[in-house]
Amino acid sequence: MTTDSRDKQHQITRNHSLAAAIKNSWNGIWTVIRRERNMRIHIAAALVIGIAALFDHLKPIEWLPLIAAITLVICLEFVNTIVEALVDLIVGHHYDIKAGLAKDVAAGLVSFAVFIELLVVAIVFWSHFKG
Numbered sequence: 001m002t003t004d005s006r007d008k009q010h011q012i013t014r015n016h017s018l019a020a021a022i023k024n025s026w027n028g029i030w031t032v033i034r035r036e037r038n039m040r041i042h043i044a045a046a047l048v049i050g051i052a053a054l055f056d057h058l059k060p061i062e063w064l065p066l067i068a069a070i071t072l073v074i075c076l077e078f079v080n081t082i083v084e085a086l087v088d089l090i091v092g093h094h095y096d097i098k099a100g101l102a103k104d105v106a107a108g109l110v111s112f113a114v115f116i117e118l119l120v121v122a123i124v125f126w127s128h129f130k131g
């Protein structure tokens with residue numbers, strides 16, 4: 001295989017068009033959804049929250065904190081996946097205490113965001129029914 005044909009299969013240059021940039025970014029999102037079980041759980045939880053908010057006729061202002069909390073969790077799960085990929089790229093299959101720390105802190109960020117998400121959901125629905 002020549003270098004040229006290899007480069008066509010595995011792009012390592014800048015995107016030549018906006019369409020290519022969008023296609024590659026969607027590919028990144030889809031890859032995370034396919035590979036990361038936790039991301040699928042976050043999306044399922046977001047759907048459940050959204051359906052509950054629809055059924056309970058939440059006001060637009062009440063949707064905002066829910067959307068913010070869900071966005072935070074999903075964005076941090078992307079960050080967690082990026083950290084895992086970079087750590088694996090750097091250390092491979094070797095044990096390294098700093099690699100473990102980086103992965104644990106990244107996972108901890110997601111857990112913290114999920115805790116905030118649960119808190120936000122509880123407060124929004126509680127205040128909706130209370131008043």
Ligand SMILES: Nc1ncnc2c1ncn2[C@@H]1O[C@H](COP(=O)(O)OP(=O)(O)OP(=O)(O)O)[C@@H](O)[C@H]1O
Nearest residue numbers: 038084091092093094095096097099100103104107
């Ligand atoms: N190279 C390494 N060196 C040291 N510890 C590691 C290494 N790779 C993984 N670990 C430890 O194993 C844990 C799980 O690893 P990893 O994050 O790759 O698995 P995962 O199942 O994809 O995690 P998550 O549930 O967050 O997606 C890490 O949080 C870390 O404590």
